[in-house]
Amino acid sequence: MRALTYHGPFDVRVDTIDDPTPFDSEAAVVAVRACGICGSDLHIYEGHGFSPDLGFCVGHEAVGEVVEVGASVSRFRVGDSVLVSASTGCNDCAPCRAGYVLGCERGRSGCYGLGSMLPGSQAEYVAVPAADGNLVAIPEGVSDDAALVLTDNAPTAWYGARRARIQPGDTVAVIGLGPVGIMAVLAAQVFGAGRVLAIDLVAERRAAAAALGAEPVEGDPRLVVRELTSGRGADVVIEAVGADATIDLAMKIAARGARVSVVGVNQSSAFPMHMQLAQFNELEFSIGLCSVQRELPALLALTRAGRIAPEVVVTHHLPLSGGDDAYRLFHSREGGVGKVVLDPSA
Amino acid sequence: MRALTYHGPFDVRVDTIDDPTPFDSEAAVVAVRACGICGSDLHIYEGHGFSPDLGFCVGHEAVGEVVEVGASVSRFRVGDSVLVSASTGCNDCAPCRAGYVLGCERGRSGCYGLGSMLPGSQAEYVAVPAADGNLVAIPEGVSDDAALVLTDNAPTAWYGARRARIQPGDTVAVIGLGPVGIMAVLAAQVFGAGRVLAIDLVAERRAAAAALGAEPVEGDPRLVVRELTSGRGADVVIEAVGADATIDLAMKIAARGARVSVVGVNQSSAFPMHMQLAQFNELEFSIGLCSVQRELPALLALTRAGRIAPEVVVTHHLPLSGGDDAYRLFHSREGGVGKVVLDPSA
Amino acid sequence: MRALTYHGPFDVRVDTIDDPTPFDSEAAVVAVRACGICGSDLHIYEGHGFSPDLGFCVGHEAVGEVVEVGASVSRFRVGDSVLVSASTGCNDCAPCRAGYVLGCERGRSGCYGLGSMLPGSQAEYVAVPAADGNLVAIPEGVSDDAALVLTDNAPTAWYGARRARIQPGDTVAVIGLGPVGIMAVLAAQVFGAGRVLAIDLVAERRAAAAALGAEPVEGDPRLVVRELTSGRGADVVIEAVGADATIDLAMKIAARGARVSVVGVNQSSAFPMHMQLAQFNELEFSIGLCSVQRELPALLALTRAGRIAPEVVVTHHLPLSGGDDAYRLFHSREGGVGKVVLDPSA
């Protein structure tokens, strides 16, 4: 099959590799109809990935059709239309059964396309372990674009917003308005935010947030957020970048008693936290990675009810065969690029 | 001054009575710019009021301008534009200081226009006790219509929705789509409801809810709510009527584990609760009366941010001089009547 | 095997019946080491049971050793020491996987010994459906008496206390001091209750609660609870009887804003609720039945840590062969009887 593979910094190629087969009787294979490029794929693309492997198939966002199921798979059949959860678990231990796959007690939590261990889904086919727990049926009325955003970006944003314990009427600042940040804007609104302040260096991304009802922060956020809040700061800050500078910014624009929730990926072992400020302002700080399965029930209900439209973040549909260009475009943050969706059939 | 006074069932008159004076040094007098008729005024109008008094001035919803303040009033001055909270407290005990005026430890919780004790505000002027705690400044950008709805209807709906502990994605049924019920539809949306099912006997009221994004329930709600929820029932039911039949209905359309929150006024000492059903379905049931002061901070933030528009419930502006007609109209529930606002200057 | 069977009001007999076999490949059989008589068994004993069946084996509390497992059982083996959860589910649908077996989406929620459908465990052996979900391993250091109380009484009390949302420092009244009520006293303490007021008609039961740190209410609870709380009432009331009179009492001794949580079984279709009082006092009322599996993780942690000692409610150990006498004793509420444990080997 054709697949995107990683060969070093800024070197993603369209390769022909073997079709995947189910790992075991609990696994399934999905024919990918659409797959997405995620912000964390850019970590790999830039050479700061999560594994030293080379040549592996990348990507962890996919929707498609089940084409093969192991003998022990009971919830899915060939022909089912599914979204492939970016996070995977064993579907057997107590945390996994409750959807908290990152807490898997059998050490089987994982993610596609971060190395050779679990091949990615920017390909024509993807093998899914413990399929009963790691596939989700796409409900009627949910488009492939929406479902694709629900495999990772939307749950990540939702997880960040949920942990921030937004109170109705709160002023919520969102830092970073890529697909996750835009979904965080929508999540904050569902959680009852009064105002959402949208922060990004790219004007088109601020405009995209503004179109959804957020207030774009024009100028130095340290000053402007204070101005917009009568000096108080934001009641909640959701950080969707992961850089040291933006996490630091999140702390600085937070109001006394605020919750700062980080969903951007940060790999520092010594982030310089301004502890005195945090103590004076009584901040609550949380950071983590999303167990997609745990967040999806609420998100699916809201999507089906029309309360959120995850597909709004999709800006480009490109062929898998132009995968290299697609990575370059998404990496550039130019031209109003948001979510890039790849078509494996083209 | 001119004022509406109650003289018996279906007998509300425009009277000329003495202008009010401050009760004491903590009180103020407000010149009323607009006042509203509330559903609980209809209890009085129908002869099922809260006091045997006759001839008293009715009404407990008002916005206007401060024209006189006692010597101890420190937060308001003559000329301030204010909303008069329907619920009153002492502004001194711990519950009142936290806005929970119905829990007043000094026995001073009250409401205007329920009898002779605290004259009503369907009049040119109204005297306000403990003004520092019972007046609220109208923030810039909030219209008189919005502020008037914020004196009682909106906080009552919000209180009911808040107690119902809506989870994002929940299906919320609202029973009774008068001004409180319509505000409950909006409140449910702010709290993250996935779907809002709108129940009322009056087609125009269902249509008004539908225009705000709710799904009107056409036909027998016992059947239709089950149909609309794959047999499950509503995750949350907010009851905004207060009749035995509608409270019973609320219990019957609730899903297993649902919260049923009643804000309609019910005076029964032996409501026939289907306890076996409630136990099998693990229902949580709450009922109460709203302390406006406690609910307003979030509501004001949401109103200022444009997340809710309380004025949408206002359908009629009428002169105070036609108060009798106004009561008749609101009581009829006909002609699409929602909130009726009276103008004391006309 | 020998088993207790029900033959009509006040007629429970020691019978010899066929040994049970696993229902299917997901089932198991447990050799019962100890079984308990529950308050809800008394409903059956009095002739107000849940089924018109006669001759069925009664009882739903058991601990013992696994002696047979179906081919699909993966979590238990022959020889394992287990407690048999009183509530059963399918172990497959989402609610059951999260422990909420009463919400089973496959209609397989149940309980042993309420009729012929699922035979009871007051016997030498009991067959357990969906064993992976309905058995729980007894952790090291937990005695059989403690484990037996954890099959039903302790989780029921915990469920009631949890739903009551006790705030640290609250005054909690517990009505009914049988085994469930005593466990509710302990649960209230774990949830941070300041004071626990213990109400029961039987002096020995009040004394048992007092020995655990509760304050026994001597005299008319309507008066005494007010006296003990400076007129305020109890912040939380847990009702563990289920009679109309005691549920009514619960409402009457509740403070303004209190939570009333009922775990006693009430089968009324028209309980006379004093709605006006409930509204004036802003009560929150909940009633339900416990999904044991959902409550056990916290309870097991607390038991293992020595924070609660469920075995304190056990007052009598009797042979299964004297089952009739045991029922009579527990029904009498005399002689300081609390939990009665039966030994199937005697």
Add this chain to the structure above:
Amino acid sequence: MRALTYHGPFDVRVDTIDDPTPFDSEAAVVAVRACGICGSDLHIYEGHGFSPDLGFCVGHEAVGEVVEVGASVSRFRVGDSVLVSASTGCNDCAPCRAGYVLGCERGRSGCYGLGSMLPGSQAEYVAVPAADGNLVAIPEGVSDDAALVLTDNAPTAWYGARRARIQPGDTVAVIGLGPVGIMAVLAAQVFGAGRVLAIDLVAERRAAAAALGAEPVEGDPRLVVRELTSGRGADVVIEAVGADATIDLAMKIAARGARVSVVGVNQSSAFPMHMQLAQFNELEFSIGLCSVQRELPALLALTRAGRIAPEVVVTHHLPLSGGDDAYRLFHSREGGVGKVVLDPSA
């Protein structure tokens, strides 16, 4: 009057200074019956104080009798027995009225004895601003020792435990077993902790915690906490030291999904946070300073009910005249020293 004053690192003297007078009509003067030395007094003692001032009266923990009140003080009279809250507010703005004095909107939040601005209470008398909000009547049955601990140490511990959102059955680690840490052990128990792991370098302090039901951690906490929790780590960590090393330790012994709550004072502007670890473990981190007034209602209820005994942390009663020795003793952490209480009359 006699008072302890600060003159430089390790130089606290018994001085004779002017008796205080009320600042204004809202202030009061309290004759101090007992005053305490707090861990944050040691910051000053070591020369790392919060102000460059010298010669000022130190201390912020006091109980005593009101001897003078301003004309506007309405809740207290001469002769009242009171505890002086360590944190002060304006008693007028909304946050202060809700007890959240550190959020004072008028910029009047403060603390005694940190500099010349608000003189301390390690003296015969102390002047109290906004007395209605900053004094608390000592309820009957609460000893001076208990009340003294309630002025700061107990509320600080409670605040830390409350923010940590302990779930019943959680394993809670407490780092630092001075008076605040010991109170955190008790608070964790009230919040339903299953196990409390007690960490301190001083064996006597570990023994004191063990006497209250905690498990002393003997050896390297990084290893031992993992051992004691089957590799999992603590569900909650409360840090009551404030050093970089102990905050780092708190992060390292936390389980996946844990809450880390810091109440020790840390003045770093660049604490090296291991962000990658925090993200992988999905930690929630909070740090802050306590508004005593907000925490006291629950603590007073629990103290009166006998659920907590704040006086257990008191180990030494010494005369104010030996203040220098008392500081030296408390600073040494030797000889089993916990809370040191000074008697201004001796």
